[in-house]
Amino acid sequence: MYELVQAGEKSYYIQSPAKIGIYLKNDTDMYLIDSGNDKDAGRRVRKILDQKGWTLKAILNTHSNADHIGGNHYLQQQYGCDVFSGGIEAAFTENPFLEPSFLYGGYPFKELRHKFLMAKASKTKPFSDPAFPHDVEVIPLPGHFFDMVGFRMPDDTVFLADCLSSAETLEKYHLSFIYDIDNYIKTLDKVAAMQATMFVPSHADAVKDIRFLVDLNKKKLQEIAAYIMSACIEPTTFERVLQRLFVDYHLTMTYEQYVLIGSTVRSYLSWLRDKEKMNAYIENNTLLWQCVTD
Structure with a gap:
């Protein structure tokens, strides 16, 4: 090094x-x-x-x-x-x-x-x-x-x-x-x-x-974009999507990874929303995400 x-x-x-x-x-x-x-x-x-x-x-x-x-x-x-x-x-x-x-x-x-x-x-x-x-x-x-x-x-x-x-x-x-x-x-x-x-x-x-x-x-x-969409078949929260990513990809959550990967997941969600592949709405004072299906 x-x-x-x-x-x-x-x-x-x-x-x-x-x-x-x-x-x-x-x-x-x-x-x-x-x-x-x-x-x-x-x-x-x-x-x-x-x-x-x-x-x-x-x-x-x-x-x-x-x-x-x-x-x-x-x-x-x-x-x-x-x-x-x-x-x-x-x-x-x-x-x-x-x-x-x-x-x-x-x-x-x-x-x-x-x-x-x-x-x-x-x-x-x-x-x-x-x-x-x-x-x-x-x-x-x-x-x-x-x-x-x-x-x-x-x-x-x-x-x-x-x-x-x-x-x-x-x-x-x-x-x-x-x-x-x-x-x-x-x-x-x-x-x-x-x-x-x-x-x-x-x-x-x-x-x-x-x-x-x-x-x-x-x-x-x-691959990650497709995974996030699959995690949002049913309405779900950002935190739940993040948790599933860490579990399914066998990653270890730390404070640093929470903010870095968490910010990245939010960016994916925003991008998918802007591409009209993801819906976002508020229900019971909670922001929910759901992928758009044909």
Whole structure:
């Protein structure tokens, strides 16, 4: 873990729970793509940079989930470097309390206020800022989170952030966090049509051909959508659907999984409702869901 792997002529990644990308601008100046999940990840990054004699110019954040921005604060303190982020992601990065609040849907209780869901704050600049490396292409990849992006480097290496889960993760956990199902599907189609010398997803192996992994993720999404519809043949509550998912897929409920998977299930229900495949109505002061049948 935390070994340096070369992905392209000027691109590298640090093997970690969420891959940390590197763009080597020249012999000494480099940019990070995300920063890991905490201060310890930041220290490990600094150790690698010191060993290589590289200087951190800036961090390019794909999105604001804590496991991608957790090292920002430490590295910004150590190097005085810029952090670039965009849209709603910038707001969450500067105000990380928003993430557990959004996921829980209210003020998060103390078991949700920790580094897994809430990084330390860091100051950001927009991608339009003149200091942003002009030779790096910003690729919008919404769906997993609000304004998530990927980056294409000058050597044609593409960092894909969290728009794909590995085959192993899909087989073991089945559900990955998705905020906007409709935009997520559009992103999958967009990625499937991309060409690059190397693709580097944050939570899957780097590959030259990404289409197989896209197909796996799309099939799993369709499977979960079909399961949720089957769970709503009779009118039922969100909580009951969530419980059935955890039982039938042999998952273990924790506070973190409750908010992450719970938020994802709500997103599926909203998407199915907008597609007119699901009805929602209130009965006896309870919101009920029922799939539309022919």
